Amino acid sequence: MKDRIRQIMEHENLTPAKFADKLQISRAVISHILNGRNNPSLDVVLKILSQMDYINPEWLLTGKGSMYIKGKDEKSSIGEPDLFRQNDVNATHDTRQNEELTESAAKSTFSDEQQTVNKAITAHLRPEKKIDRIIIYYDDNTYETFIPDKMKN
Template sequence: MRERIRQIMENENLTPAKFADRLQINRANISHILNGRNNPSLDVVTKILSGMPYINTEWLINGTGQMYKDGFDMDSIPKEHDLFHQGPPATLQEKETVVKPEGIDVNKPEKNIQVIENKIIDAQKNNDKKIRQIIIYYNDSTFETFVPQPVK
């Protein structure tokens, strides 16, 4: 059953955390199931089947039959997007539903130009702060202190 749960998550682009959150299952429970530490409890199976009513019960429990119930269109599942599976770009109709504020052309970004000056900072001018001591701590709980000698 562990591999079938993994297959559901893969088909819907769900990470273990998102899968657990979606079904309101403790994330650690899903992690333990996927790592083989625990078998899925009746509560976990029930939450999967009630949260994803299109999953075939026989397939989830016994591994027989198809993953999805007969007549279910796999493309109708709302899949989570991630960086690697972004899906097709928005259509022109979807782009036109954007609310456009009056007087602002959203297709033409405003140009905010900021002039950046390169400045050379003279280290001699900034004499406010001087190093008083340097302490180095070692992982064996010892330390060394260095005090700089005054420059003449």
Template sequence: MKDRIKQIMENENLTPAQFADRLQINRAVISHILNGRNNPSLDVVVKILNDMNDINPEWLLNGTEPMYKTPRSNTNAVSMPKTPDLFSERTINPIQNTAKLEFAQEKPLKRPVNTEQIKENELIEPSQNSAKKITQIIIYYDDNTFETFIPPLLKN
């Protein structure tokens, strides 16, 4: 079946990465299948048949001819240009434009003016909200133990 999957990719002009992306499966799955490490799972076969409706299931599973359900002519086949991917050996050429790139000059940042002065050692009084009552205090220690304190008026 590995060879038939390779043949599908060749006929559809797909790289292994494009094939995996089209089937929405991990690229490593296709890599392992093509390298002979793993056989295609039922999930992979189902995704191929669902995504590529023209593939003959008998051909994919057993290798019985024809590959496609309907005959294809080479004149109707549209060849898609191959795009670079993680599996290809090609390198992407850098920008071909030889125009001189201009970079912005660094400018020092102006600090925002803080209208409120920081008052050191200022006593901050807690707000007196009589609606809130402390129900318990938990102290955690660095040896992963803890103590719970409950005010005496709340203990039953």
């Protein structure tokens, strides 16, 4: 069954982490199943079948039949639009609306960036610091103090 679960993940383009998140189970559970440490529990199988109702339960349990239920398409069950559907008038209309929205968002972002660039930059300068003295400590517990010559500054 682990190979069939891996096959589902490959067909759905899901990483083990995303697959676990989709099923709302621990990522470790999927990791253990894929590594062969544990067999899938009934809970995992039920979550796969409830979240992906287009998966054929007989195929998942026994490997017989096809992966998908006949008459069901994995994309239509999820509710995701088919991006390659060009003949549908609504799909073409939605694509045009999305393009217009993207263009207006890009123009808005560009004008916001121009406003940001035109802002003046003010620098906060610190007052100049001068060395007052340098103290060097030696490992025999003695030290020397050096005071810079006031005439050089």
